[in-house]
Amino acid sequence: MNNFSYQRAATLSDVVGKSTFVAGGTNLLDLMKYNLSNADTLIDVNALTDFHAIEEVPDGLRLGSLATNADTAYDSLVENRYPLLSKAILAGASAQIRNMATNGGNLLQRTRCYYFYDAHAPCNKRVPGSGCSAIKGYNRNMAILGTSDQCIAVYPSDMSVALSALDAVVNVSGLNGERSIAFEDFHRLPGDTPEIDNNLQPGELITSIDLPEKTFTKNYSYLKLRDRSSYAFALISVASALELEGDTIQEARIALGGVAHKPWRVKEAEQYLTGKKTDRQNFAAAADIILQGAVGFEHNAFKIELAKRAIIRNCIMALDPSTQLPGAQPSA
């Protein structure tokens, strides 16, 4: 870790166009300690009070980028209107980390690929062109969808899986003013530029995240499969949100985490379910569509079949609101 100077920004104009921002610091400080980030100036954005609020906007809810993950998950507007988001946030990290982590930082957290974190292993994401140690190395926690021969890393956020399912919009502010980015366009696939995780431009600040009107308060579920019950990243996670009429699906949203370099959503699968009955076969068929093109590696091929089962299970859980009650086990 190198010496750095620290500034606390007071206004948005102190911030845009600069680097490196620190919010909760839960990811950035680790990167600095591992000598993966060598910023010589840290600009603490936490004093920008405009971006702390969680507030109603005309057609939805706006989550300040600097609101913490914990404050967001336990906010009554979020709990009541976007319970899927609450669930997904609370499935992530630990209580201590969620108390520090912010919504903006969560979107920008980097992969947990072991080789990325090891400053000496070849890694195209860390050092473009150096090679990918994961492809022929230990890859149980790597991607099966949207990989490239340059990188097979997973984007690890739980929160983003729900945001993707809910069609959130990311609002950012930069030297060229403000812009809004649809969630599906926010994160990128590795392709030939695995070093770039997302489409935020240098110097841009995430100011807020908008959730549209559609809330899915009744039939939703978040399922996270991992090696221990808490404080572990997803090997596979699924966010399901359904709008039903009787046992007919009016609208379905399904997003996967832990399988790709971004939350994975396949619109054809959701369209396939529209107008269909809520039975297992239909969810299974949708799962097959979602996993089309999946490619496994030495240690993670199981994810292909397991992701399908997780989708089916999670959609079935979404049918029964009691599975989402406090204390209900995620995979009960």
Added chain:
Amino acid sequence: MAQIGQPISRLEGKLKVTGAAKYSGEYNVPDLLYGYVVNSSVTKGKIVTIHTGDAEALTGVVKVFTHLNRPGTAWFDMQYSDMDAPPGAPFRPLHNEEIKFNGQPIALVVAETFEAARQGASMIRVDYQESAFETDLKKHLDAAREPKKGMATMLKPPPPKPTGDFEKAYAEAAFKASAEFTHGTEHHNPMELFTTTTLYDGKGKLTIYDKTQGTINCQLYVGNVFGLHFKNVRVVSPFVGGAFGSGLRPQYQLFLSVMAALDLKRHVRVTLDRSQMFTFGHRPQTVQYTRFGATAGGKITALNHRSVAETSQFEDYTENVANWSPMIYPAGNTLLEQKLVPLDVNSPTDMRAPGGCTGLHAIEATMDELSYKLKIDPLELRLINYSTFNTAENKPYSSKQLKECYLQGAEQFGWSKRSAEPRSMRKGHKLVGYGMATGIWDAMQLPARAEAKITKDGKLHVKSAVTDIGVGTLTVMTQIAADEFGLPMEDVVFSYGDSKLPFAPIQGGSFTTATVGTAIVFASKALKKKLLKIAKSSNPGFKDAEPEELVFKDGLMLYKEHSVTLLELVAANKDKPVRTTNLGYPHALKLRKYSRAVHSASFVEVEVDEELGSVKVTRALTAVAAGRIINPKTARSQVLGGMVWSISKALMEETILDANLGKYMNQNLAEYHIPVHADINELDVLFVKEEDKVINELGIKGVGEVGLVAMPPAIANAIYHATGKRINQFPIHFDKLIDL
């Protein structure tokens, strides 16, 4: 009231939970220097050039030590051998340019602040000449060879010689089970990071605050390596934030801290960070093979257990993986074998029930498999093969209440509710399984010394260099000493964790209570004799008393109708404390005729999601027969801890080794998975009554590792019962349990 047997809370508990307990990295003095270690990023080869200039130029950096400029230290390997050193040539930090394993310490940056030291370390660049390396045990099983023998072999004897004719008996056995088991590397990962703070007094004396399981072990090491008089080296370690075996050997931060302090003539602290906690000892990778044969009635006739374990290229670390089966099951025909494969890794070190929890997995899963083949209940199969005789040593056990563990454990757990067939119990889409297994661990005792002293305030002071690595040693030693003199806990002061106190061996192997407890009994006996001598000269009533006839109670020494207070006795000694230091030791002659072991039985219920594979240990019970339980509360905590680690071992824990890079990849606690609270459900512990009149004065056997030997296989067996899948590789991750 007798203190032994009382569930007394840890005396130091409050200090710990309020943060008042000081650990080795918390002794702050003015002008302290901080050292940060640079580790090799290659696995094998040579350092060609090490560029230290940038670091040396950094403000705050005082000196960068490498193999090129380190001060001279001892010549001979022997001088680097500590009490737990395996046969071979112990690793010497910064010795020369040679790299023997990934993460090997190659430089120490010493600076005025921790931050400057760390930044300096990040500025050091190294040119290596790399050579080919091998770190994957499974690729080199054919290179397995016999381990070398040495001092460490005394506590860990090689497996007993073959008996009968295994191959013949196995060929003829009516029922057989055989399997291969693989375990990966694990790292101890105690909460407290390894830290040494060396205080340099300017007069050639060092006071060293170290995280260790043996103050005297470290004192001797430092004295030998740096050529110092032992009396000038004091190692202090009153609080240890867990160690699990990692502190049995002096770790390299001790060497580096002392080296820098002596060279710079300053106080120096060296702290390893979490990823550096993956650069020293570890539990070795192993592959095991079992073949057990039985009669149709379930009598085991043939036992074959082979293990192949990894070691480093420079030491032959061994642990007893394959010794245990004939200690539990009497079989006429046995063939046991333990071999090593040297790889380009650091030497393994004893870790949480070393060998036992590896070997028992293979033994007890094979027994389980056999029970299904025989269609005999797994518990019944153990009872059919029950014996209080240890066939491995041809001796009876000094005591063995394992049968009570089986019976009382089964009763309390509700074992009878198990249906015999695998995959026959369910709850919704969860498959439910019951599994059980046997546990065994040596009941060892070593020689140790203790001082006992009565001061003029009537208090009893007892002293030993032993550490308390968080297990309750302070509390139980105070209880033992209190009972020797019939005193309340408040009147007894136990001093420990300091090499200037009477000799105690390293704290490990669950032998501390028996070892130091016995030393306290010996010292107390001697002290009573001294007190009696004083009484005789000052109080005619005691004239004819023999030491054995004395009774100590409530601060009094009583003989028939005569009594004298401890205060009066010290007063009669001209107010000078009455003191003695004595050696306590096992009664070799008496013990020679017996085998000594602690036993346990674990019963486990699991739920496995049929589609998703996720496993939950919903309930578990471990019944333990461990002789006299000095403190049921601290003993229970030990076993509960072992049960949590069992869940860890069976389901979560693994150091991921990338054989292409020859290094460990998940060097942090986010990715090195151990259980979280949400993984721990109902756990219970039962101590069965076991009186042992042979083993030592107090009938103590030791409680610790025995909590971690039976439950991992019980979990694996429960998973088999739930799913019909026999997974012989730990940890059992959920993806191994789904049908693809």
